[in-house]
Amino acid sequence: MAVAAVVSLLAAGCSGGSGGAGRDDTFVYLSSRGLVTEWDPARSYSDEVVVLSNVYETLTRYDAGTGRTEGVLATGWTSSEDRRTWTFTLRDGVRFHSGRPLTAEAVKAAVERTMRLKASASYVWDPVDRIVPLGTRRVRFELSRPAPLDVIASATYAAYIYEVRKNAGDYRADGWGTGPYTVASWRPGGENEVELTAFEDYWGGWRGDRYREVVYRAVPQSSTAAQLMSSGEGDYAGGLPPQLIDTLRGRPGVTVRERPSWQTLIGLLNTRKAPLDDLRVRRAVVNALDYEQLVTASRGALVRSDGIIPKGLLGYTADPDLPGDRALARKLLAQAGYGPGSGRTLDLEMTYPAGDDTIRTLGDLMTAQLRPLGVDLRVKGLEWSSAQWPLAKRKDPDERQDVFVMYWWPDDPESLSYYRNVFRTEKEISYNLAYYSNPRLDRLIDRVGALTATDPDRAVRTYRTMQDIVVDDALVLFLGTTVYQRVLNSDVEGFTDNPAYANVVFVHDLTHR
Known part of the structure; x- marks a missing residue:
């Protein structure tokens, strides 16, 4: 469909809104293409990060607004004066999707496997010489050179903490991550490529009007994505061409957010x-x-x-x-x-x-x-x-x-x-x-x-x-x-566009009206 046709449809009065009956708890992410080519969190190095960041978590997360790291799986950390020894304290009560608890040994196993595979952005861990569990909830990293390990631990790729087993299986299956969602379905080449569902025992809880389901929908035509956002069938779309962004500004039920x-x-x-x-x-x-x-x-x-x-x-x-x-x-x-x-x-x-x-x-x-x-x-x-x-x-x-x-x-x-x-x-x-x-x-x-x-x-x-x-x-x-020019359903609240995580929406952080 041509841009001009979409402009005509919008002018005809396609309404925005909450996304229709029956999907208030579902967040629909519109993408111009399929996202997932690699499910292994140690090997992932492409667009699947958009999905994986809601299934797996890191020790820290970088806040581009403050220029500081904040705790996710770690609640605190200290470093030696020479910045070559770092000790992280793990959050209590965190469980993998399998039900197993997050421990210092699990952190060591995940990071060491990522380093050993030498895939994705595993090079971010290059300064690490040794990882030493200190009981169950503290883990020490000993480095070969000074490095800002709290920042490294927040990396977009290769920093996920995941469950490692002797017989590694399908990373799409439940049991590997600690994140708020698990993978309900994956249909390569399908319109609804990936569907996520809430992990009921997530440490962050499910208070308030949070989205319990997430759908990643492949929409190759930008004009179709604009139409879906205008009609309330999408909650997020990024990467639309500027001429379509302009048609959506100020429309009821739609919000355009921009930031460098x-x-x-x-x-x-x-x-x-x-x-x-x-x-x-x-x-x-x-x-x-x-x-x-x-x-x-x-x-x-x-x-x-x-x-x-x-x-x-x-x-x-x-x-x-x-x-x-x-x-x-x-x-x-x-x-x-x-x-x-x-x-x-x-x-x-x-x-x-x-x-x-x-x-x-x-x-x-x-x-x-x-x-x-x-x-x-x-x-x-x-x-x-x-x-x-x-x-x-x-x-x-x-x-x-x-x-x-x-x-x-x-x-x-x-x-x-x-x-x-x-x-x-x-x-x-x-x-x-x-x-x-x-x-x-x-x-x-x-x-x-x-x-x-x-x-x-x-x-x-x-x-x-x-x-x-x-x-x-x-x-x-x-x-x-x-x-970044993002189009959001106006019912979405709590969205922050963090340039440290390109195109990632941390859906559990959001609520809906």
Whole structure:
């Protein structure tokens, strides 16, 4: 259904409201695609976090509003002065869905299994040398280097505490987590992909008008999602295009919530493939774009990036010397033998995750901005897991794309993953899709994590040096920082959009009218 058709339907008077009779206790989360590809909480590293965060819990949770961690499965924690020994006190009365109690031994087993599997974001636990249970409700972590373990323990991925058994089974089955919900059904490819139901013995209780059921509904068409929200059949939708968001503002029964995220949109330049292996060409490309115009074209979906690290995280810099000098771009292209009058066109291929309307709009505008400078940018939307990522990881650099566009956000509320995952030297390519290697930057990346725990001011200066290296070597297009635009049923109360947990709704925190 076209956007115009939805606008017409809304204008005709589709009413908002409580979601219809019989589902007041059910929270309906609308997603543009299926969410779950991996149920194992130690291996999960994709969109299923939206579901798993309501089934599994972590020792702590990061509050982006206060910049502090708060207790979940842990009620308190202490650290040694050198930040290399941490002791957590566990919440009393917590049980796994199997009925077994949460103990220090269970915490040790879960974290050690996650570390052993080396999947997902297990690297966040790399500083941990030893885990020592101290009775049943206290557990000590001994580290090889200083680290902010209370923050690490709140990570979006790889920090879940789950029940480990000798014969690990199906993690969709009841019994593995401590969270407020258990999995009632999973229908891959189905409209109602996942259904959760209340865990009656949840330590947090079920006081008040809380949602006892959760449905994750796959709605590929944004226009259909907008219609469902307007008619009261959905309680939450994120990622709708701005033109549809505009049709929903002010409508009865619907609330639009917006806030800047920690999710940056970046374009990584292939440093190992001609012509972008030439630093002059890379600097020309990053300077040739009008970033303000790109952000304006996003119609509120993006704000201008200030650099690698977004606002709200340690190392954020509000006034970096970012590229954007088109006169310099022309000069550099001429030096490299390209541009108007040279007789040579600079041909570049840019890939992005298919289905993203914002990036598609930006891609069209980028093509138009670059054309007068003699740069022919071909933009391709590719399915992430089956096409875009495999293309980027081909052995032959000449077969890869020139520019790889993706969103990036941190695995835990630290800034390290913006550099460690994306710009540190890799033997086997994972997310360093600029294919960049710089021993000096590697050393700074390896050092800054410990500085975060012991000398935050020095860590900030180190992050600034790291950003200067990335900008000087022209590795990345700073295309913008996502503005979360959420559509909520007006009957939903208690919603907080926490950028530390991208797209996650902690449903037990909510109530309904």
